[in-house]
Amino acid sequence: MALTKPIGLSEPEPPPGEGNGRAAPIASGEAARVTPMMEQYIEIKGANPDCLLFYRMGDFYEMFFEDAEAASRALGIVLTRRGKHLGQDIPMCGVPIERADEYLHKLIALGHRVAVCEQLEDPAEAKKRGAKSVVRRDVVRLVTPGTLTEDTLLDAKRNNYLLAVARTRLSSVGEEVRFALAWIDISTGEFRITECDRPTLPAEIARLEPGEIIVSDALYADGELAPYWRTLPAVTPLTRDVFDSATAERRLTAFFSVATSEAFGPLTRLELTAAAACVTYVERTQIGKRPLLSPPLREAASATMAIDQATRGNLELMRTLSGERRGSLLEAVDRTVTSPGSRLLAQRLSAPLTEPKQIARRLDAVASFVEDVAARADTRSRLAAAPDLARALARLSVGRGGPRDLAAIRDGILAAAELARMLASLKDMPAEIAAALQSCRRPAGMLAAELAAALAAELPAFKRDGGFVREGYDAALDETRRLRDESRRIIAALQARYAEETGIRALKVRHNNVLGYFVEVTAQHGEKLLGAPLKSTFIHRQTLAGQVRFSTTELGELEAKIASAAERALGLELEIFERLAAGVIAQSAAIKECAEALASLDVASALAHLAAERDYARPHVDDSHDFVVEAGRHPVVEQALARDGTPFVANDCDLSPPAETEAGRIWLITGPNMAGKSTFLRQNALIAILAQMGSFVPAKAARIGVVDRLFSRVGAADDLARGRSTFMVEMVETAAILNQAGARALVILDEIGRGTATFDGLSIAWATVEHLHDINQCRALFATHFHELTALAARLSRLHNATVRVKEWQGDVVFLHEVVAGAADRSYGIQVAKLAGLPTSVIERAKVVLAKLEQEDRAAPKGFEDLPLFAAPYKAPQETQDKACDLMLAAVAAFNPDEMSPREAMEALYTLKAKLAEIEKK
Ligand code: ADP
Ligand code: MG
Numbered sequence: 001m002a003l004t005k006p007i008g009l010s011e012p013e014p015p016p017g018e019g020n021g022r023a024a025p026i027a028s029g030e031a032a033r034v035t036p037m038m039e040q041y042i043e044i045k046g047a048n049p050d051c052l053l054f055y056r057m058g059d060f061y062e063m064f065f066e067d068a069e070a071a072s073r074a075l076g077i078v079l080t081r082r083g084k085h086l087g088q089d090i091p092m093c094g095v096p097i098e099r100a101d102e103y104l105h106k107l108i109a110l111g112h113r114v115a116v117c118e119q120l121e122d123p124a125e126a127k128k129r130g131a132k133s134v135v136r137r138d139v140v141r142l143v144t145p146g147t148l149t150e151d152t153l154l155d156a157k158r159n160n161y162l163l164a165v166a167r168t169r170l171s172s173v174g175e176e177v178r179f180a181l182a183w184i185d186i187s188t189g190e191f192r193i194t195e196c197d198r199p200t201l202p203a204e205i206a207r208l209e210p211g212e213i214i215v216s217d218a219l220y221a222d223g224e225l226a227p228y229w230r231t232l233p234a235v236t237p238l239t240r241d242v243f244d245s246a247t248a249e250r251r252l253t254a255f256f257s258v259a260t261s262e263a264f265g266p267l268t269r270l271e272l273t274a275a276a277a278c279v280t281y282v283e284r285t286q287i288g289k290r291p292l293l294s295p296p297l298r299e300a301a302s303a304t305m306a307i308d309q310a311t312r313g314n315l316e317l318m319r320t321l322s323g324e325r326r327g328s329l330l331e332a333v334d335r336t337v338t339s340p341g342s343r344l345l346a347q348r349l350s351a352p353l354t355e356p357k358q359i360a361r362r363l364d365a366v367a368s369f370v371e372d373v374a375a376r377a378d379t380r381s382r383l384a385a386a387p388d389l390a391r392a393l394a395r396l397s398v399g400r401g402g403p404r405d406l407a408a409i410r411d412g413i414l415a416a417a418e419l420a421r422m423l424a425s426l427k428d429m430p431a432e433i434a435a436a437l438q439s440c441r442r443p444a445g446m447l448a449a450e451l452a453a454a455l456a457a458e459l460p461a462f463k464r465d466g467g468f469v470r471e472g473y474d475a476a477l478d479e480t481r482r483l484r485d486e487s488r489r490i491i492a493a494l495q496a497r498y499a500e501e502t503g504i505r506a507l508k509v510r511h512n513n514v515l516g517y518f519v520e521v522t523a524q525h526g527e528k529l530l531g532a533p534l535k536s537t538f539i540h541r542q543t544l545a546g547q548v549r550f551s552t553t554e555l556g557e558l559e560a561k562i563a564s565a566a567e568r569a570l571g572l573e574l575e576i577f578e579r580l581a582a583g584v585i586a587q588s589a590a591i592k593e594c595a596e597a598l599a600s601l602d603v604a605s606a607l608a609h610l611a612a613e614r615d616y617a618r619p620h621v622d623d624s625h626d627f628v629v630e631a632g633r634h635p636v637v638e639q640a641l642a643r644d645g646t647p648f649v650a651n652d653c654d655l656s657p658p659a660e661t662e663a664g665r666i667w668l669i670t671g672p673n674m675a676g677k678s679t680f681l682r683q684n685a686l687i688a689i690l691a692q693m694g695s696f697v698p699a700k701a702a703r704i705g706v707v708d709r710l711f712s713r714v715g716a717a718d719d720l721a722r723g724r725s726t727f728m729v730e731m732v733e734t735a736a737i738l739n740q741a742g743a744r745a746l747v748i749l750d751e752i753g754r755g756t757a758t759f760d761g762l763s764i765a766w767a768t769v770e771h772l773h774d775i776n777q778c779r780a781l782f783a784t785h786f787h788e789l790t791a792l793a794a795r796l797s798r799l800h801n802a803t804v805r806v807k808e809w810q811g812d813v814v815f816l817h818e819v820v821a822g823a824a825d826r827s828y829g830i831q832v833a834k835l836a837g838l839p840t841s842v843i844e845r846a847k848v849v850l851a852k853l854e855q856e857d858r859a860a861p862k863g864f865e866d867l868p869l870f871a872a873p874y875k876a877p878q879e880t881q882d883k884a885c886d887l888m889l890a891a892v893a894a895f896n897p898d899e900m901s902p903r904e905a906m907e908a909l910y911t912l913k914a915k916l917a918e919i920e921k922k
Pocket of ligand 1: 637641647648649650671672673674675676677678679680817818
C-alpha cells in the first residue's frame with residue numbers, strides 16, 4: 001500500500017478542462033486555439049531547441065511533436081496523439097518518472113541531449129490563480145553525456161569527462177597554433193587543465209576519452225579539424241561567448257568565489273579560456289546547482305608519457321581492438337576492490353609518469369604492500385566496504401543525492417578512519433601512504449557519528465520515499481509516525497467491526513490511489529450493503545466484475561489523518577535529510593581528499609596484490625636512456641595462456657645505448673609467422689608503461705630510462721571506417737613516428753611495409769630503419785618478415801639482429817617463442833600453412849615450388865654490398881613465371897599452322913625462342 005504520496009512538485013496536475021488522471025493535456029477545440037499549457041510548452045521548448053524536452057506532468061515526463069517522434073523511435077515506446085495544435089494532431093509519448101533514469105541513459109547513449117522540465121509549484125497553487133491557470137514549470141537541468149552524476153547513468157569504473165578545447169586565435173602566419181584543454185569530471189569534482197600543440201591534440205583527447213567535448217562554433221567548423229571532430233562520439237559546438245577570452249577569468253573566479261585566478265597558480269590566457277568554458281557549460285546544464293568542483297589543476301604536458309591514439313589502440317591499453325575491456329592491459333592488471341580505485345588505476349595507466357622521483361614514490365607504496373602481506377589483506381578487505389565517496393558527494397552537492405549517498409559518506413569516512421588506525425604502524429612508512437593516511441583522518445568523526453545515528457538500517461533509493469530516518473533519532477518524527485501507524489491499526493480494527501456488523505466475513509478494507517481507503521465485498525454481498533439499513537453507512541463507489549466497493553465517513557476521516565501524518569512525517573524526514581546533506585557539504589574538501597586517499601590506497605594495494613599473484617618485479621626507472629628487461633613476459637598473453645595451463649616463455653631485451661653514448665639500440669626481429677614477434681614487441685612497450693605508471697612489471701628485473709613518448713604501429717591495419725587505404729594509414733602513422741620520435745622515445749614497429757608490393761614495402765622498411773638509427777636515434781623494436789633487412793646490421797652499428805627460435809620436427813614446425821641473437825634462416829610459411837589446415841595437396845605443391853624457387857634464388861648471387869640495390873630476382877619469381885607462361889601461350893595461340901608456309905613456321909619458332917630469352921633476361 002502506498003501510504004505516503006509524493007508531495008509538492010510531484011502531485012499530478014489536473015489537466016486543464018478535463019477530468020482526473022493522466023488525461024489529455026491539450027484540449028481539443030477550434031483549430032487555431034493554443035491552450036495555455038501548449039503556450040508554455042512551446043516557449044520552454046523554444047529556449048532549448050537542441051534538446052529533447054522532458055516536460056513534467058504529474059508522474060510522467062511527456063514529450064510532444066518531433067521530440068515525441070524521436071523519443072518513441074529511440075526508446076521503443078508508444079507514440080500517441082493528444083489534442084490538436086493549430087488544427088493538427090499533437091504526437092505525444094511519455095515515460096514514468098520512476099523509470100526516467102533508464103530512458104535518459106538510452107537517449108544519452110544514442111547522442112541525444114535532454115532538457116528536464118519540472119513543475120515548480122504545487123498544482124493547488126496554480127488552481128488558486130484560477131481554474132485555467134497552468135502550473136509554473138521550467139527546465140531544471142540539461143542532461144548531456146559529459147555532465148552526468150547518477151550511478152545508473154555512469155560506468156562506476158571509469159571517469160566521465162567533460163572536455164573543453166580552446167585554440168589560439170590564428171593571427172600571424174607561421175605562429176604555432178596552441179590548444180588548451182580543460183576537463184572536468186562533474187561526478188567526482190576533478191578539474192584539470194593542460195596545453196598542447198596540433199600534433200599532440202588527438203593523443204591528449206585519446207588519453208582522456210571524454211564523454212563529451214565542447215568547442216566554439218568556429219573551431220567546430222574549422223576546415224582542418226571538422227573531419228576529426230566527426231570521428232569523436234560527442235562534440236558539442238557552443239556559441240562564441242562561452243569561449244570568450246576577455247571574460248574568461250571573471251567567469252572562472254566567480255564560479256569559485258575567489259578574487260583572482262592567481263589562486264589557481266599561473267595559467268595562460270588560453271588555459272583560462274578553456275577552464276571558463278567548462279564552468280560556464282556546467283552552470284548552463286546544471287541550472288542554479290553548483291557542483292563541488294576542485295580548483296583547476298594544471299598538468300604539464302611533459303609530466304606524462306605521450307602515447308598517441310593509434311598506439312593506445314594497438315597496445316590494447318584500455319580495451320582490445322574489438323572494443324572490449326576483457327583482454328586489455330587494464331583488465332589484466334586491475335585488482336582494485338573499489339570503483340574509485342579502478343578509476344584511478346585507469347587514469348594512471350593512460351598517463352604514465354616521466355619523473356623518476358614521482359614514479360619511485362608510487363613504487364615505494366606498492367613495495368611496502370608487497371612486503372607486508374597482512375597489511376595488504378586488511379587494507380583490501382576494509383576498502384571493499386568503502387563506497388564511492390566522491391560520486392555520492394557530487395550528487396548531494398547538486399541536490400540529486402538520496403539516503404544511500406548519505407550512508408556512503410558515513411561508511412567511507414568510517415572505513416578511512418579505520419584504515420588510518422590500522423596502517424599507522426606500517427614499517428618504513430612510504431611517503432605516499434603516509435600522505436593518504438593523513439587525508440583519511442581529515443573528515444570529522446562527528447559527521448560520521450551523526451549520520452550513523454540518523455540513518456535507518458534499510459534505506460530507500462529516493463528521499464521522496466521516506467522511512468530513512470532511524471527510530472529514536474528525532475522525537476517529533478517519532479510522534480508523527482506513531483499517529484500515522486495508530487490510524488492504520490484503527491483501520492485494521494474497523495475491517496473486523498464492519499465484517500461483524502454486516503455479517504459479511506469476506507469484507508475487506510483496501511486502498512488504492514484513486515479511491516483511497518474503501519470497503520470491498522464480492523458481488524454476491526454487494527446487494528446487502530446497497531440496501532437499507534446498511535446503505536446509510538456504506539456509500540457506493542464502484543462496481544467491478546467480481547466486486548463492489550464502498551466508502552464510509554469514518555474511513556474518509558481516518559484516511560485524511562493518515563495522509564496528513566504521513567505527509568508531515570515525510571516533511572520532517574526531508575528536513576533532516578537537508579540538514580545532514582548540508583553537514584556533509586560543509587566538509588566537502590576533507591571528504592574529497594579522503595576519497596582520493598582511499599583510491600590511492602586501493603591502487604597501491606591492488607598493484608601489490610597483482611605483483612605477488614603474478615610474480616612481478618619492481619622496475620628501476622631513472623634518467624638514463626637504458627632499456628633492459630630481464631626475462632620479460634606479456635602481461636595479458638601470459639594470463640590468457642595460464643588459463644589453459646600453458647607456460648609463457650620469458651625473454652630478455654636490451655636496447656640500452658652502447659657505452660658513452662645516448663643513442664638507443666634497435667632490435668630487428670625476424671622469424672616465422674606465429675613465432676611470437678608481435679608479442680615480444682608489445683610486452684616491452686607494456687613493461688615500460690607499467691613501470692612508469694608506478695607498477696611492478698612482469699619480468700625478473702627491469703631497468704628503464706624514462707620513455708617520454710611511446711609509438712607502436714602495425715603494418716596493414718585496417719581502417720576502413722576512416723575511409724583510408726590500409727597502406728595509406730600505415731604510412732601516415734610511420735611518418736608521424738619518424739617526424740616526432742626524439743632521443744627518449746620508444747618505438748615499436750611491427751611488420752611495417754607489409755601493406756604494399758614487396759619491393760616497395762622492403763624499400764620503405766629499409767629506409768625507416770636507417771632513419772630511426774641515424775636521425776631519431778631512439779630505442780626501437782622492429783619486427784619484419786623482410787629477411788633482407790638483417791643485412792643492415794653490418795652497416796648500422798646499433799642495429800641488433802634477433803630472431804624467435806623454432807624447431808623443425810618431423811616436417812612440422814615447433815614454436816619455441818624464444819628470442820635469440822641472429823637472423824631467421826627461413827620463413828616456415830608452409831609449415832604454418834599446414835598448421836592452419838591448408839589441404840595436403842596444396843602444401844605438397846607449395847613445397848615443390850619453394851624448392852625450385854630457392855634453387856634459382858641461390859643460383860643468382862647477391863652480396864649485401866650492393867644492397868639496397870639488390871639485382872637478384874627477389875620473391876617475385878612466382879609471378880614472373882606465370883606472366884612468362886601467359887605471354888608464350890598468347891604468342892602460340894596467334895599462330896595458324898594450316899595457313900603457314902614452311903618458312904613462316906620456321907620464323908615463328910625463332911620468334912618464340914627470342915621472346916623466351918627476353919623474358920628470362922628480365
Ligand atoms: P608473430 O607476430 O611472430 O606472428 P605472435 O606474437 O602473434 O607471433 O604470437 C603468436 C602466438 O604465439 C601468440 O598468440 C601466443 O599465444 C604465442 N606466444 C607468443 N609469444 C609467446 C611466448 N613468449 N610464450 C608463449 N607463447 C607465446
Ligand atoms: Mg605478428
